[in-house]
Amino acid sequence: MSDDTLRMLRDSAADFAKLDPVRVRRFRNAHPGFDRSVWQQMADMGWLGVLIPEAHQGMGLGIGAAVIIAEQLGRALYPEPYCASAMLATLSLLHGDSEELKQRYLPQLNAGKLVAGLAWQGEGGGLDVAQCGVLAREHDGKFVLEGKSRFVEIPDADAFIVSARTAHGLELHWIARDAAGLACTPEPRADGSASALLSFDRVIASAATRVASASCALPALKLAVDYAVVGASAELLGIMDSALALTLDYLRTRVQFGKAIGSFQALQHRAVDLYIQKELSRAALESASATLADPSCTTEQRAAAASSVKARASQAALAICNEALQMHGAIGFTDEYDLGLYLNRALVVSAWLGNASAHRRRYSSILEAA
Amino acid sequence: MSYGVTQEQEWNALSDEEFRALVRTEFETHHPRHLRFPPRRLRWAENGDWYLRMAAKGWIAPSWPREFGGMGLSPSKMLIFLEEQERCGIARFQDHGILMVGPVLIRFGTEAQRRRYLPPILACEEIWCQGYSEPNAGSDLASLRTEAAQEGDEFVIDGQKTWTTLAQDATHMFVLARSDKNAKKQEGISFLLLDIKAPGISVRPIRDIAGHEEFCEVFLDHVRTPASNLVGELNRGWTVAKSLLGFERIHIGSPKLPEYGLQVLRSVARQQGMLDDPVFRERLARLQLDVAHLGDIYGHFAAIVGRGEQLGPEVSLLKIWATETFQRIADLIIETAGDCGGHAGDVRMGDQSIDILAPFYKARPSTIYGGSNEIQRNILARQVLNLPG
Numbered sequence: 001m002s003d004d005t006l007r008m009l010r011d012s013a014a015d016f017a018k019l020d021p022v023r024v025r026r027f028r029n030a031h032p033g034f035d036r037s038v039w040q041q042m043a044d045m046g047w048l049g050v051l052i053p054e055a056h057q058g059m060g061l062g063i064g065a066a067v068i069i070a071e072q073l074g075r076a077l078y079p080e081p082y083c084a085s086a087m088l089a090t091l092s093l094l095h096g097d098s099e100e101l102k103q104r105y106l107p108q109l110n111a112g113k114l115v116a117g118l119a120w121q122g123e124g125g126g127l128d129v130a131q132c133g134v135l136a137r138e139h140d141g142k143f144v145l146e147g148k149s150r151f152v153e154i155p156d157a158d159a160f161i162v163s164a165r166t167a168h169g170l171e172l173h174w175i176a177r178d179a180a181g182l183a184c185t186p187e188p189r190a191d192g193s194a195s196a197l198l199s200f201d202r203v204i205a206s207a208a209t210r211v212a213s214a215s216c217a218l219p220a221l222k223l224a225v226d227y228a229v230v231g232a233s234a235e236l237l238g239i240m241d242s243a244l245a246l247t248l249d250y251l252r253t254r255v256q257f258g259k260a261i262g263s264f265q266a267l268q269h270r271a272v273d274l275y276i277q278k279e280l281s282r283a284a285l286e287s288a289s290a291t292l293a294d295p296s297c298t299t300e301q302r303a304a305a306a307s308s309v310k311a312r313a314s315q316a317a318l319a320i321c322n323e324a325l326q327m328h329g330a331i332g333f334t335d336e337y338d339l340g341l342y343l344n345r346a347l348v349v350s351a352w353l354g355n356a357s358a359h360r361r362r363y364s365s366i367l368e369a370a
Numbered sequence: 371m372s373y374g375v376t377q378e379q380e381w382n383a384l385s386d387e388e389f390r391a392l393v394r395t396e397f398e399t400h401h402p403r404h405l406r407f408p409p410r411r412l413r414w415a416e417n418g419d420w421y422l423r424m425a426a427k428g429w430i431a432p433s434w435p436r437e438f439g440g441m442g443l444s445p446s447k448m449l450i451f452l453e454e455q456e457r458c459g460i461a462r463f464q465d466h467g468i469l470m471v472g473p474v475l476i477r478f479g480t481e482a483q484r485r486r487y488l489p490p491i492l493a494c495e496e497i498w499c500q501g502y503s504e505p506n507a508g509s510d511l512a513s514l515r516t517e518a519a520q521e522g523d524e525f526v527i528d529g530q531k532t533w534t535t536l537a538q539d540a541t542h543m544f545v546l547a548r549s550d551k552n553a554k555k556q557e558g559i560s561f562l563l564l565d566i567k568a569p570g571i572s573v574r575p576i577r578d579i580a581g582h583e584e585f586c587e588v589f590l591d592h593v594r595t596p597a598s599n600l601v602g603e604l605n606r607g608w609t610v611a612k613s614l615l616g617f618e619r620i621h622i623g624s625p626k627l628p629e630y631g632l633q634v635l636r637s638v639a640r641q642q643g644m645l646d647d648p649v650f651r652e653r654l655a656r657l658q659l660d661v662a663h664l665g666d667i668y669g670h671f672a673a674i675v676g677r678g679e680q681l682g683p684e685v686s687l688l689k690i691w692a693t694e695t696f697q698r699i700a701d702l703i704i705e706t707a708g709d710c711g712g713h714a715g716d717v718r719m720g721d722q723s724i725d726i727l728a729p730f731y732k733a734r735p736s737t738i739y740g741g742s743n744e745i746q747r748n749i750l751a752r753q754v755l756n757l758p759g
């Protein structure tokens with residue numbers, strides 16, 4: 001992608017995604033948790049297909065474009081599940097081995113007609129894609145799914161791509177939301193959104209629902225997760241950048257003891273430290289995106305890059321939002337003021353797909369194994 | 371007359387151990403379990419029965435002198451009472467009548483004011499809230515702008531108070547208001563008592579980022595209060611307000627909240643299988659030591675209060691260390707909870723249901739209220755370290 005294209009995309013994304021705190025608050029504790037018509041607008045701009053190759057009617061722009069979009073959506077606290085559906089779920093379908101299901105569903109995902117969620121973690125969570133909570137027993141030429149999958153974005157998805165363990169290994173299956181035996185329990189989160197706990201009680205799958213067979217499910221999952229981890233990091237960058245800007249503004253204007261509190265050296269130094277963390281996060285994101293975009297990137301390099309940026313961005317976003325609250329004083333703790341929206345969203349996204357600590361551990365394992 | 375309250379016995383005649391055992395038994399036996407260690411401030415509807423029980427026993431005002439309806443506890447017995455309360459997870463009575471108005475009237479008030487206001491406080495018939503902070507007077511409280519103009523035998527009050535704890539449950543409010551605009555900041559302020567139902571007062575709850583409504587804005591529009599509701603001298607309200615009692619100043623630095631945080635941290639760690647992880651163990655030990663040493667230093671200041679001596683400005687370090695340690699614990703809880711770290715309310719973890727974010731939402735504002743930690747550091751820097759200002 002040329003610099004010009006990137007800049008144009010950034011401008012149009014920033015132009016589209018403006019913070020609307022009334023809308024953000026309206027979607028708290030709401031089902032569905034996002035606006036399908038906004039999702040449609042994003043589809044119309046081609047955003048849902050930036051990671052889909054042109055061969056499948058996507059834009060094929062790659063990770064560089066996806067993170068630009070994700071950052072702007074994060075900056076404006078958009079509740080639409082870009083990373084979860086357009087990155088995580090879409091990539092797991094794309095890197096599966098069912099041409100039929102790709103032909104059927106990629107266009108619908110791209111066009112914004114379908115929203116899909118990837119169900120890959122067991123009840124205890126964790127970053128090990130081989131650990132899933134769903135078993136698939138063979139019966140009469142079909143599969144019977146039993147078990148639980150947790151921390152699934154998006155509770156309001158039209159369908160789930162489910163990781164399930166068969167006798168042959170891990171497979172991914174496309175399960176419609178209204179499949180018999182599937183129960184979806186929302187688990188509320190700090191920002192008023194919810195993730196889903198899926199319970200599978202003799203849910204039927206088959207060769208026809210198989211998105212990825214045992215020969216490619218693990219690599220597909222690992223890739224999809226790594227890309228979405230980078231996407232989530234971009235979202236965190238947007239969140240922390242906005243929170244810091246709000247705080248700097250406050251420091252410049254709030255007067256106590258006859259002076260703008262931003263003139264106090266102690267606060268200036270603390271603000272600078274936050275700025276440094278934000279800049280480190282941005283640099284880490286650019287580096288990670290470049291690594292993922294490089295065709296010669298190995299799976300280890302990809303995983304290390306993803307963990308590197310998520311560890312940094314998760315830590316920085318929480319540090320910035322917490323310090324922002326302290327610097328604002330009591331007003332920052334009110335719901336009426338917007339800072340809490342950033343803090344609560346940072347809590348959610350920093351924990352999703354592995355928090356800072358989990359990614360430091362993974363980064364270390366990769367480095368030590370090399 | 372001790373304001374209609376009779377004490378069962380002379381508490382100070384008991385040994386500390388006897389008194390502690392007696393108090394502990396009462397709390398453990400009679401305090402409702404489901405109200406212990408609440409994740410947020412409780413409303414009168416939730417815990418009113420407990421305080422009515424305390425009032426009936428004569429235990430509602432443990433620090434007040436017996437002749438004014440209190441238990442008349444010595445400083446060391448008072449500390450024991452508070453420790454046992456905290457140990458049982460009993461929320462402190464949010465009533466500023468007990469915490470502030472009573473002690474202030476006992477020290478600065480007229481006999482008429484005591485006769486009018488102490489009995490309903492002791493009976494929990496009147497509940498008080500505190501009107502200090504304003505939108506433009508937070509850390510710089512002395513710059514408050516709410517005005518009190520004397521008109522004949524009344525004061526007329528105009529302005530706005532904010533961050534008033536549980537004003538929704540209060541029947542009365544005390545305010546600091548500017549009664550002399552020409553005097554220096556702290557020297558033109560008066561301490562006034564108000565009926566919250568007086569015409570011109572409107573109370574608006576503030577929703578916080580955790581979704582709770584524990585604080586209110588209070589708008590004062592030409593509110594009239596009799597001149598007899600002035601406490602202490604005119605324009606000397608700052609002195610009245612500053613007379614915070616010794617164990618109130620150290621309460622905010624108590625290790626009990628961080629200790630509770632450590633309990634939650636251990637529960638989460640156990641569910642995540644982290645108690646055997648050496649990295650986690652080291653981090654846990656660091657926090658355990660932070661809390662242990664907080665306890666040591668709290669004990670040092672408590673002993674000063676227990677001897678009836680005055681606390682110096684060094685006590686500010688207690689608030690800083692207690693609140694920031696609690697924050698570090700809350701942050702480690704979130705980190706240890708992993709994929710659950712962004713989940714709200716009671717979260718299923720293994721075989722338990724744990725409110726992972728409750729300590730976080732409690733810890734975050736604690737470095738802001740009660741004198742922000744920045745202000746506390748200023749006090750230490752100027753008055754203890756004698757750094758130039």
